Amino acid sequence: MLPKKLKNIYQKMSKENNIQKELSKIAPSVMGKGVGDSYKIPQDYFKELESKVLDRLKSKEYRTPPEYFTDLEFRGLTPKPNAQKNIFKILVPVLSVAASILLLMFFGSENINQSDDWQSDDMIELFADEFSLEDLMDDNDDQSEGFLAYIDNESIDKYVEENIELLEEEEFLNLIQYEEE
Amino acid sequence: MFASDRKEAGFRLLMKTYQEPLYYAIRRMVHSHHDTDDVLQNALIKIYRYLPDFKENSKLFTWLYRIAVNESLTFLKRKNRRMEDSIDKNLELFGQELKADQYFDGDDWAIELKKAIETLPNKQKLVFNMRYYDEMSYKQMSEVLDTSEGALKASYHHAAKKIEEYLSKDV
Numbered sequence: 001m002l003p004k005k006l007k008n009i010y011q012k013m014s015k016e017n018n019i020q021k022e023l024s025k026i027a028p029s030v031m032g033k034g035v036g037d038s039y040k041i042p043q044d045y046f047k048e049l050e051s052k053v054l055d056r057l058k059s060k061e062y063r064t065p066p067e068y069f070t071d072l073e074f075r076g077l078t079p080k081p082n083a084q085k086n087i088f089k090i091l092v093p094v095l096s097v098a099a100s101i102l103l104l105m106f107f108g109s110e111n112i113n114q115s116d117d118w119q120s121d122d123m124i125e126l127f128a129d130e131f132s133l134e135d136l137m138d139d140n141d142d143q144s145e146g147f148l149a150y151i152d153n154e155s156i157d158k159y160v161e162e163n164i165e166l167l168e169e170e171e172f173l174n175l176i177q178y179e180e181e
Numbered sequence: 182m183f184a185s186d187r188k189e190a191g192f193r194l195l196m197k198t199y200q201e202p203l204y205y206a207i208r209r210m211v212h213s214h215h216d217t218d219d220v221l222q223n224a225l226i227k228i229y230r231y232l233p234d235f236k237e238n239s240k241l242f243t244w245l246y247r248i249a250v251n252e253s254l255t256f257l258k259r260k261n262r263r264m265e266d267s268i269d270k271n272l273e274l275f276g277q278e279l280k281a282d283q284y285f286d287g288d289d290w291a292i293e294l295k296k297a298i299e300t301l302p303n304k305q306k307l308v309f310n311m312r313y314y315d316e317m318s319y320k321q322m323s324e325v326l327d328t329s330e331g332a333l334k335a336s337y338h339h340a341a342k343k344i345e346e347y348l349s350k351d352v
Contacts, residue, residue, distance in 0.1 A: 027345035038287025053225045
């Protein structure tokens with residue numbers, strides 16, 4: 001039995017021989033030349049590398065992105081004592097847009113399919129703006145025409161039928177009555 | 182800062198053991214010390230992150246080597262996208278850079294060999310480096326690259342042939 005160290009040297013030599021033998025058949029001019037890399041490493045590089053990597057790991061693990069905490073409560077991760085107020089602030093514009101859509105549906109049903117002026121770009125513009133319910137009520141004629149040009153009578157009737165139970169708000173009931181008149 | 186001191190100590194040991202062979206594996210692909218440093222740091226950070234997922238289906242070194250190889254290939258893809266000049270012009274520039282590199286002390290023949298290797302597609306370059314410089318067996322290479330031994334033999338054969346052709350043309 002060969003001692004382990006000798007065995008390792010022997011194995012390495014035979015491996016090199018195999019590789020060189022293989023190379024001698026396919027690329028004899030490459031064989032045995034320049035096997036050493038010729039690459040040098042700056043002094044103490046590996047010592048510095050260790051601390052560089054560890055520093056990067058520590059900073060990456062525990063540093064939060066800038067502004068991370070600014071609107072954290074809006075993402076529902078850490079509710080604040082006045083979180084309800086904040087949620088209401090977010091919900092108001094959303095609800096007003098939803099209500100506006102419904103209003104347009106009912107108010108403008110008479111004008112359905114009467115206008116070809118509005119194009120899809122106008123639609124996008126309309127909904128991109130954060131308009132309030134009041135704004136819409138003041139100036140809803142043109143907008144309702146445009147929006148309702150995309151909806152037919154049948155689908156509105158179907159919507160009302162399906163959602164009649166949900167439309168319990170006084171405003172909505174008034175609207176339905178207005179429609180019937 | 183780390184979850185535990187033991188984890189940090191373990192990672193330090195891993196770095197100490199494997200950083201040098203990983204450094205050379207990367208350096209042979211990207212060449213400059215500066216780029217190697219970047220790629221190696223990224224590879225070590227990935228290794229730290231994914232170490233808990235290491236399944237021990239392969240040897241640790243094979244797994245580490247694979248990460249280093251992937252990082253190098255990603256780096257080269259990004260770099261090649263930026264290079265718009267012809268291969269000949271780039272090769273000439275590469276030779277000049279190598280000659281001027283304070284961390285490269287090879288003779289003219291070594292530079293020509295590096296230039297010849299540089300003409301190979303990345304995968305062939307990798308296969309050639311693993312066999313020629315790292316003296317890896319086809320079995321080890323197949324574990325790292327997840328490719329059959331037969332395909333690797335063919336790839337190495339093509340690579341060596343192309344290098345031979347380049348060198349005989351040049352001389």
